[in-house]
Amino acid sequence: MQREKLKQAAQIIKNENIDMWLTLVRESAMNNDPVLPIISSVDFTALSAVMVTKDGRSAVLAGNNDAEGIRQTGIYDKIIVYGDDFRHALADMLDKNHVSTLAVNYSIEDVASDGLSHGLFLLLQDVIEISASKPKLISAEVIISKLRGIKSQTEKKLLIQSIETAEKIFQDARGFIREGVTEKQIHEFFTARTKHYGVLPSWQASQCPGVMLGPQSVPGHNAPTEITACKGDVMDIDFGVLQNGYCSDLQRTYYILGDGEDRACEEVQRAFDTLKEAIKRTKEYMKPGVTGEEADAAARSYVVSQGYPSWNYALGHQVGRMAHDGGMVLAPKKSHNKSRVEQPMEEGMVFTLEPGIATSRGYVGLEEMVYITRNGAEFLSTPQQEIYLLASDSPEHQG
Amino acid sequence: MQREKLKQAAQIIKNENIDMWLTLVRESAMNNDPVLPIISSVDFTALSAVMVTKDGRSAVLAGNNDAEGIRQTGIYDKIIVYGDDFRHALADMLDKNHVSTLAVNYSIEDVASDGLSHGLFLLLQDVIEISASKPKLISAEVIISKLRGIKSQTEKKLLIQSIETAEKIFQDARGFIREGVTEKQIHEFFTARTKHYGVLPSWQASQCPGVMLGPQSVPGHNAPTEITACKGDVMDIDFGVLQNGYCSDLQRTYYILGDGEDRACEEVQRAFDTLKEAIKRTKEYMKPGVTGEEADAAARSYVVSQGYPSWNYALGHQVGRMAHDGGMVLAPKKSHNKSRVEQPMEEGMVFTLEPGIATSRGYVGLEEMVYITRNGAEFLSTPQQEIYLLASDSPEHQG
Numbered sequence: 001m002q003r004e005k006l007k008q009a010a011q012i013i014k015n016e017n018i019d020m021w022l023t024l025v026r027e028s029a030m031n032n033d034p035v036l037p038i039i040s041s042v043d044f045t046a047l048s049a050v051m052v053t054k055d056g057r058s059a060v061l062a063g064n065n066d067a068e069g070i071r072q073t074g075i076y077d078k079i080i081v082y083g084d085d086f087r088h089a090l091a092d093m094l095d096k097n098h099v100s101t102l103a104v105n106y107s108i109e110d111v112a113s114d115g116l117s118h119g120l121f122l123l124l125q126d127v128i129e130i131s132a133s134k135p136k137l138i139s140a141e142v143i144i145s146k147l148r149g150i151k152s153q154t155e156k157k158l159l160i161q162s163i164e165t166a167e168k169i170f171q172d173a174r175g176f177i178r179e180g181v182t183e184k185q186i187h188e189f190f191t192a193r194t195k196h197y198g199v200l201p202s203w204q205a206s207q208c209p210g211v212m213l214g215p216q217s218v219p220g221h222n223a224p225t226e227i228t229a230c231k232g233d234v235m236d237i238d239f240g241v242l243q244n245g246y247c248s249d250l251q252r253t254y255y256i257l258g259d260g261e262d263r264a265c266e267e268v269q270r271a272f273d274t275l276k277e278a279i280k281r282t283k284e285y286m287k288p289g290v291t292g293e294e295a296d297a298a299a300r301s302y303v304v305s306q307g308y309p310s311w312n313y314a315l316g317h318q319v320g321r322m323a324h325d326g327g328m329v330l331a332p333k334k335s336h337n338k339s340r341v342e343q344p345m346e347e348g349m350v351f352t353l354e355p356g357i358a359t360s361r362g363y364v365g366l367e368e369m370v371y372i373t374r375n376g377a378e379f380l381s382t383p384q385q386e387i388y389l390l391a392s393d394s395p396e397h398q399g
Numbered sequence: 400m401q402r403e404k405l406k407q408a409a410q411i412i413k414n415e416n417i418d419m420w421l422t423l424v425r426e427s428a429m430n431n432d433p434v435l436p437i438i439s440s441v442d443f444t445a446l447s448a449v450m451v452t453k454d455g456r457s458a459v460l461a462g463n464n465d466a467e468g469i470r471q472t473g474i475y476d477k478i479i480v481y482g483d484d485f486r487h488a489l490a491d492m493l494d495k496n497h498v499s500t501l502a503v504n505y506s507i508e509d510v511a512s513d514g515l516s517h518g519l520f521l522l523l524q525d526v527i528e529i530s531a532s533k534p535k536l537i538s539a540e541v542i543i544s545k546l547r548g549i550k551s552q553t554e555k556k557l558l559i560q561s562i563e564t565a566e567k568i569f570q571d572a573r574g575f576i577r578e579g580v581t582e583k584q585i586h587e588f589f590t591a592r593t594k595h596y597g598v599l600p601s602w603q604a605s606q607c608p609g610v611m612l613g614p615q616s617v618p619g620h621n622a623p624t625e626i627t628a629c630k631g632d633v634m635d636i637d638f639g640v641l642q643n644g645y646c647s648d649l650q651r652t653y654y655i656l657g658d659g660e661d662r663a664c665e666e667v668q669r670a671f672d673t674l675k676e677a678i679k680r681t682k683e684y685m686k687p688g689v690t691g692e693e694a695d696a697a698a699r700s701y702v703v704s705q706g707y708p709s710w711n712y713a714l715g716h717q718v719g720r721m722a723h724d725g726g727m728v729l730a731p732k733k734s735h736n737k738s739r740v741e742q743p744m745e746e747g748m749v750f751t752l753e754p755g756i757a758t759s760r761g762y763v764g765l766e767e768m769v770y771i772t773r774n775g776a777e778f779l780s781t782p783q784q785e786i787y788l789l790a791s792d793s794p795e796h797q798g
Contacts, residue, residue: 029602029603030433030511030721030723030724031433031514034429042605042606043603064711066619069621069622085734086735106516108521108522111426111430112430114430114519117505117514117517118517119506119510119512120507120517121520122507123507123735203428203442206441207442220464220465220467221441221444221465221467222465222467222468222471223468313463313464323428324428324429334483335483336446
């Protein structure tokens with residue numbers, strides 16, 4: 001997997017006319033560069049440099065204690081062990097490779113491309129000072145954004161597996177949720193099913209799933225509470241699993257039927273239908289070349305046109321090894337995200353679409369995952385078509 | 400725990416006459432600051448600032464989606480939610496607190512104090528530009544180094560638990576290792592016992608334990624191989640567990656008896672005795688005020704005086720939430736570690752002592768853990784006094 005990704009990186013570097021991409025790390029178990037798991041399968045315990053050059057070759061400059069472990073992985077074309085002086089050893093590498101444009105992992109806007117610590121940036125300045133080639137530093141954002149964003153067929157399959165497992169657990173929950181259960185109990189149920197399927201939660205366990213039950217619950221990233229399901233409550237569950245290194249991230253809407261009800265109340269139903277339609281329209285609009293800002297506007301303008309307020313977060317984000325996988329994002333332009341929303345989508349990218357509407361019965365949320373094809377977009381998840389109705393007196397409404 | 404550590408941080412800040420300590424993060428599940436688990440129990444999903452001021456108060460500037468989850472933790476005195484403009488919100492915080500000296504997490508030498516990414520450093524420069532107070536930036540290395548290094552009594556107890564569990568597993572292995580077992584089988588045995596005790600490996604699972612068996616095995620951080628235990632082989636096992644958030648890191652020496660042997664061969668025995676004596680002498684030398692360079696020299700000069708070469712790595716490192724816990728280190732001074740080896744040790748710090756000697760029968764290594772008291776040092780581990788002798792034809796030599 002890492003060797004494949006390094007080949008992909010070399011191709012991107014060549015296309016972008018960059019001489020070398022350098023990932024500089026040390027004691028990576030403590031302070032990781034988020035791109036490292038994509039290009040290495042071991043932790044480094046000393047100052048180390050992972051290099052990809054535009055001739056398609058990869059190399060690691062490593063401490064002597066790490067060298068054998070790196071060699072065992074078989075990932076890199078070359079492993080060079082330095083003695084006491086990392087700075088001169090790295091300067092030599094820059095000079096030998098005639099590097100005049102050097103891409104390193106920093107970005108003001110994209111966390112996934114911002115793995116270089118400021119201390120190591122200062123060290124790198126020393127290295128450039130003593131090098132003969134004195135390369136120009138540029139951000140590796142364009143490399144990392146494509147490398148993480150554009151999924152191989154293997155990666156796409158792994159994402160679908162992870163989605164299918166999460167969808168099974170959402171279905172399992174229909175047999176458990178009923179009047180009287182608390183947010184905490186629902187969280188425990190999902191946690192037990194996650195273990196049952198031998199997978200991990202897609203993000204921080206205490207907040208995965210996020211359970212937003214009824215009008216008292218606070219939307220967003222927080223832990224479940226003692227809030228109890230009552231007749232007429234709507235509930236949004238935000239959940240995903242990490243399976244074989246890849247994540248899913250979905251939201252599903254459940255409704256506790258009131259006495260005599262055989263469908264959700266009109267207010268909730270209309271909100272759900274609006275979200276479903278917004279996702280459908282946006283998915284039909286998405287294709288290579290569409291920017292994140294444009295995709296966000298497509299969904300947001302539809303929801304607002306139906307008389308609802310605009311939600312105060314992004315329409316969607318990429319998914320991969322992390323639930324929020326960095327790079328391009330589907331959101332309105334703000335001071336801090338310009339490069340992330342102006343980027344055009346490309347074939348092979350995977351996004352969530354997750355608009356939401358607050359109602360008097362609770363928060364209604366829907367989140368689907370889509371894959372960008374050559375000419376359009378396709379759902380990776382199976383879109384929720386109907387609210388999951390739950391009878392207040394039985395595990396599931398049979399109507 | 401985090402609230403206690405924030406109080407400790409406030410005290411350090413006051414003593415150092417720093418106005419504010421700022422930890423700047425975003426999407427911390429992807430790109431973590433290594434100090435974050437010490438001062439937060441949740442992941443952040445948006446740009447966030449954790450602040451400690453010299454009046455002893457803590458605050459978080461958080462995105463609206465994270466605020467409720469942060470409030471639930473009860474860790475901070477104040478939570479401020481910003482809208483769209485993080486930069487101005489943070490500049491306001493600096494101005495309101497009259498901050499003229501601002502400590503942030505960067506360090507060329509200490510990875511544990513270098514959690515600020517270069518992209519966020521650039522963003523912080525913008526914030527300072529728009530602030531009225533225009534604070535001077537300094538490295539938070541002095542804060543983080545003390546915060547991580549000086550253990551509370553609770554932390555000391557947790558470290559001892561973690562050591563005791565690792566020691567049990569080292570003892571269990573004496574009933575398993577014999578002539579004919581491979582490095583991989585030994586690794587599997589330790590992995591199974593680690594699971595049995597309900598704990599995790601102290602570092603990367605594939606290299607924990609590190610097994611260095613016989614003269615062919617490569618010392619350092621690498622995965623076990625098919626190398627098989629033969630009569631007369633000496634073996635070093637480098638292992639520790641992560642239990643309740645705290646790590647152990649120890650090395651033990653085993654010897655496969657040859658035909659007719661009832662003790663290790665003289666070459667191995669003499670190397671072992673030399674290491675044991677070096678550790679004992681160094682432990683007796685250590686006390687508050689001794690520098691890392693001095694402690695390293697105490698052990699190294701003794702081993703060299705016995706006719707052995709100097710080993711090419713540090714004598715020891717600190718241990719805490721990580722097996723290599725950053726900050727002060729016991730090592731010879733080099734171009735990249737000046738601030739880390741010139742620092743004096745303080746009461747409450749925990750170090751490994753791990754010299755090693757290569758012999759014709761394999762690598763002999765010993766690693767103990769010591770705690771710095773007011774007047775000296777005490778062992779947290781139970782020092783290995785004798786080589787663990789293993790009969791070649793039975794699980795353990797009974798002599």
